[in-house]
Amino acid sequence: xxxxxxxxxxxxxxxxxxxxxxxxxxxxxxxxxxxxxxxxxxxxxxxxxxxxxxxxxxxxxxxxxxxxxxxxxxxxxxxxxxxxxxxxxxxxxxxxxxxxxxxxxxxxxxxxxxxxxxxxxxxxxxxxxxxxxxxxxxxxxxxxxxxxxxxxxxxxxxxxxxxxxxxxxxxxxxxxxxxxxxxxxxxxxxxxxxxxxxxxxxxxxxx
Amino acid sequence: xxxxxxxxxxxxxxxxxxxxxxxxxxxxxxxxxxxxxxxxxxxxxxxxxxxxxxxxxxxxxxxxxxxxxxxxxxxxxxxxxxxxxxxxxxxxxxxxxxxxxxxxxxxxxxxxxxxxxxxxxxxxxxxxxxxxxxxxxxxxxxxxxxxxxxxxxxxxxxxxxxxxxxxxxxxxxxxxxxxxxxxxxxxxxxxxxxxxxxxxxxxxxxxxxxxxxxxxxxxxxxxxxxxxxxxxxxxxxxxxxxxxxxxxxxxxxxxxxxxxxxxxxxxxxxxxxxxxxxxxxxxxxxxxxxxxxxxxxxxxxxxxxxxxxxxxxxxxxxxxxxxxxxxxxxxxxxxxxxxxxxxxxxxxxxxxxxxxxxxxxxxxxxxxxxxxxxxxxxxxxxxx
Numbered sequence: 001x002x003x004x005x006x007x008x009x010x011x012x013x014x015x016x017x018x019x020x021x022x023x024x025x026x027x028x029x030x031x032x033x034x035x036x037x038x039x040x041x042x043x044x045x046x047x048x049x050x051x052x053x054x055x056x057x058x059x060x061x062x063x064x065x066x067x068x069x070x071x072x073x074x075x076x077x078x079x080x081x082x083x084x085x086x087x088x089x090x091x092x093x094x095x096x097x098x099x100x101x102x103x104x105x106x107x108x109x110x111x112x113x114x115x116x117x118x119x120x121x122x123x124x125x126x127x128x129x130x131x132x133x134x135x136x137x138x139x140x141x142x143x144x145x146x147x148x149x150x151x152x153x154x155x156x157x158x159x160x161x162x163x164x165x166x167x168x169x170x171x172x173x174x175x176x177x178x179x180x181x182x183x184x185x186x187x188x189x190x191x192x193x194x195x196x197x198x199x200x201x202x203x204x205x206x207x
Numbered sequence: 208x209x210x211x212x213x214x215x216x217x218x219x220x221x222x223x224x225x226x227x228x229x230x231x232x233x234x235x236x237x238x239x240x241x242x243x244x245x246x247x248x249x250x251x252x253x254x255x256x257x258x259x260x261x262x263x264x265x266x267x268x269x270x271x272x273x274x275x276x277x278x279x280x281x282x283x284x285x286x287x288x289x290x291x292x293x294x295x296x297x298x299x300x301x302x303x304x305x306x307x308x309x310x311x312x313x314x315x316x317x318x319x320x321x322x323x324x325x326x327x328x329x330x331x332x333x334x335x336x337x338x339x340x341x342x343x344x345x346x347x348x349x350x351x352x353x354x355x356x357x358x359x360x361x362x363x364x365x366x367x368x369x370x371x372x373x374x375x376x377x378x379x380x381x382x383x384x385x386x387x388x389x390x391x392x393x394x395x396x397x398x399x400x401x402x403x404x405x406x407x408x409x410x411x412x413x414x415x416x417x418x419x420x421x422x423x424x425x426x427x428x429x430x431x432x433x434x435x436x437x438x439x440x441x442x443x444x445x446x447x448x449x450x451x452x453x454x455x456x457x458x459x460x461x462x463x464x465x466x467x468x469x470x471x472x473x474x475x476x477x478x479x480x481x482x483x484x485x486x487x488x489x490x491x492x493x494x495x496x497x498x499x500x501x502x503x504x505x506x507x508x509x510x511x512x513x514x515x516x517x518x519x520x521x522x523x524x525x526x527x528x529x530x531x532x533x534x535x536x537x538x539x540x541x542x543x544x545x546x547x548x549x550x551x552x553x554x555x556x557x558x559x560x561x562x563x564x565x566x567x568x569x570x571x572x573x574x575x576x577x578x579x580x581x582x583x584x585x586x587x588x589x590x591x
Contacts, residue, residue, distance in 0.1 A: 001460045018518060033376050035364045037481045039341060062413065062460075067263070081415070101459040170474060172461050177279075203470065 012152075062176070063145075065200035067193035070095070071200030086182070086190055093182025095197070104175045107168055108133060111150055114164050116178075119154050136194075145169045149195060159185040167198040169193065176201070216294040225290035233284045241279050252289055252426025262323075275574060278323075285316045301585070303577025307547075311570030317561030326558040329480045330539060332549050333507075335487040340485040342496040344478035344553040346428040348456060350385070350435060351479075355463070355470040366478060367433060381471065382443040388451070393422045393431040396455040409454040410436060413460035419453065432456040441466050482555070484513040484531055489520065493541060505541050507551040523553065533559055 012097060066072055066084065073083040081097040093124065108124070115122055122129040137149040149167045156163035163184040169176040178201075179185060180194050187194075215221055223229060226527040244260035251259075259266050263276030275283075292309050296302055329342035349364040363378050367390065370376075391500065396416045419434040433456040440585045450464055454475035461474035486509050493505040506524035511531070523529045529536040539554035 033366075034376065035366070035477070037362050037364065038359055039360055039362055039479065074441070099459040101457070107547075172474075174460050174461075203465075 008109050021120065021178070021196070023116070026035060038167045061190070063200075063202055064197055065188075067197055068195075070193065086180075086193075088186070088189070091183050091186045093186050095178065095180040098177045098179070101176045101178060102174060104177070107148060109167070110177075112165070114150070114152055114166055115155070117181075118156055119161050120152070120153060122155075126141060134175075135145065138198055139199065141199055141201040143169050145201060146196055147201075151191065153184045153187050153191075159183070163187050165191060167194075169198065169201055221290060221294055221439030223545045224249055224286055225293075225295040226287075227291075228289050230284070230291075230338055233280050233287065235281050236275060239278065244277075254428035255424065255426055258424075268296070278337040281316060281319065285313065285320075287312050288316070301581050302582055304574045304576070306574070307577060308571050308574030311567045311572075311574055314567035318560040318567060321563065322558055325560070326556065328557075329478075329555045331392065331400060331482075331486065331536070331555050332542070332550055333486065333509075333553070335488050335491055336436060338485055338487040338497040340482050342480045342482060342553075344480065346431065347476040347478040348433040348475055350376075350405055350437075350454065351461075351474045351476055352381060352383070353472050354381075355472060362479070364479065367435065367475070370435075377442070382441055383466075383471075383583075384439065384442050386438045386449075386453060387435065389419065389434075389436040391419055391421050391434040393424050394413075394419045394434040394455070395422055395432075396434065396458070397419075410451045411462055411464060412453045412455070412458070414455075414458050416453055419450060419455060433475055438466060439466065439473075480555070480557075482534065484511050484516070486511050486536075486553075488551055491551045501558065502541075504550075505538060505540060508554065509551075533557055533561060 057072050062081070062205065064082075069088070070084040073085060081099055083097070084095040087091045087093065105113075108129075112124060112129070113123070122132065132155060134137050134149075135151075135154070137151070139147055139149070141147055147169045149165070152164040152166070161184050165180040165187050169177040169178065178194075178198050180190070182190075214313070216225075228436070230457070234335055240260050244256045245294055247260065248256035259276075262278040263281045265273050265276050268274050285568065288309055292306060292402040293311075295307065298306070328339045329344045330341040331339060335338055348367045350370075351365075352363045353360045361380075363381060365376050365378075365385070370387055370390050372387055372389055373385045374390075377383070378385070379548040397420065398415050399419050419436065425431050434454065435443040436451065436453050438451045440449045450466070452460060452462055452464065452473055453471060455474050456477075458475070463470055463472050465471075488507055490503070490508040491512055491554050492508075496499060504525055506522055506527075508520060508522050509529070510518055510520050511529070512518040513531070519528050522534055523537050523538045528538070535556045537556065538551070541553040
């Protein structure tokens with residue numbers, strides 16, 4: 001018994017052939033069209049160091065006002081945008097400006113790390129740490145970037161102990177760390193200048 | 208029409224195109240590619256093997272002998288099946304099983320085609336209590352431009368896949384034209400350059416990067432870091448001189464440029480994909496094998512909300528992905544930061560052809576059942 005299908009019109013193959021044509025067209029097409037979408041200036045979580053074997057301040061497009069009496073280190077190595085030395089009465093402190101990707105671990109993790117660097121212990125999740133984090137001074141820089149200034153001298157016991165002043169500036173989800181390390185008493189003396197440096201951070205206007 | 212088809216069927220090219228010999232040759236080459244690609248992958252990495260053997264039309268052996276790639280073989284196989292159905296397999300009732308099976312294989316190939324060209328893979332990293340509506344590609348890059356704004360902002364993004372030196376990109380909303388001068392799929396960046404000819408070019412970069420140097424593709428695609436050098440022209444009103452920017456994928460800062468008193472940020476970053484739902488990570492749990500740091504299982508309890516939809520809680524675990532429209536969210540990895548914050552990493556796969564393999568499997572199964580039943584019926588009839 002052989003049953004032949006009577007109807008086998010050419011139209012039967014239209015879907016098959018059009019699919020084939022569509023596939024050829026799609027596979028040949030390419031395009032770098034502009035997409036538009038809306039996003040919040042959300043922080044990026046990944047931390048990464050700046051590329052390249054060495055670095056100079058170069059022509060970075062951020063600017064700041066160097067406080068009087070501070071000496072800019074002429075050739076900064078590593079990932080720094082700039083570095084300063086502050087000398088007075090046989091004491092020296094160092095201040096650096098370092099850009100980092102995203103939150104760079106977040107404020108809390110960095111504060112814990114900085115506290116460790118000056119041998120002050122605060123347990124993560126403890127009230128003491130939460131209180132200290134809340135004491136951070138918040139302000140906007142000249143360029144309108146939100147900044148938190150953490151004064152670790154307040155938890156450093158002795159005036160001659162090593163301490164840290166640190167500011168985290170947030171720029172479109174990325175961070176710039178301005179950090180000053182030196183003797184507690186020296187840092188206290190230079191705190192206003194440090195704050196002024198942070199507040200002066202802005203975009204270069206000539207572009 | 209039937210006569211015309213018969214005429215066509217006798218054509219040599221059509222005959223070859225529909226022949227079983229071609230199918231066998233294609234399958235042998237395909238098997239060779241699979242074995243070769245697998246061996247190649249061990250030394251050169253998954254991405255290189257994929258690009259050379261499975262995502263190519265052809266490649267060169269020893270730099271001059273062409274060999275067909277999987278894309279070409281699959282395309283020939285597809286044409287071969289189409290020709291076979293139209294010209295070789297008789298359209299009879301007793302052949303129905305055979306035809307349906309072939310149709311099933313065609314659907315499978317079409318599904319593969321859609322997956323190859325349209326599927327998008329990205330990842331979503333969320334901290335506990337964090338909400339996001341955006342995932343990030345693992346290897347594709349975008350050149351993003353936005354105006355200086357706090358809070359929400361409009362991003363104009365150009366996918367850099369297919370972008371090459373000499374290309375021109377118009378961003379009409381911002382009155383900008385970008386002319387690509389150099390594009391690197393993988394490169395390294397340098398700042399401490401003493402060559403004055405390079406420094407005099409004065410390419411703008413927020414971190415002070417002065418030059419990019421091309422690198423060969425990394426073994427894993429995710430290890431590539433793109434770089435681009437381009438000129439920005441204001442098109443309305445047209446301005447000259449233009450500004451030349453240098454962007455590097457791992458650059459820590461977006462590069463700001465002021466054009467006609469408007470400050471714009473430029474960044475070369477991993478492609479962002481806007482999702483049709485927002486996801487909040489409510490809780491992340493990880494359990495370890497006893498006395499080890501090897502995770503036994505991990506799961507994310509998330510709350511999802513589509514536009515205009517109702518908020519609902521879902522658990523995504525290692526073998527229980529979340530499916531939403533044409534998106535699938537897989538529990539891919541996790542991260543615990545030094546301060547103890549837990550992050551989940553979800554792989555987000557968008558695939559329009561997701562259901563085609565199921566459909567094709569049903570067709571092939573049905574076709575084979577019909578075919579065997581018909582054969583059984585025929586042999587029983589003969590034995591009588």
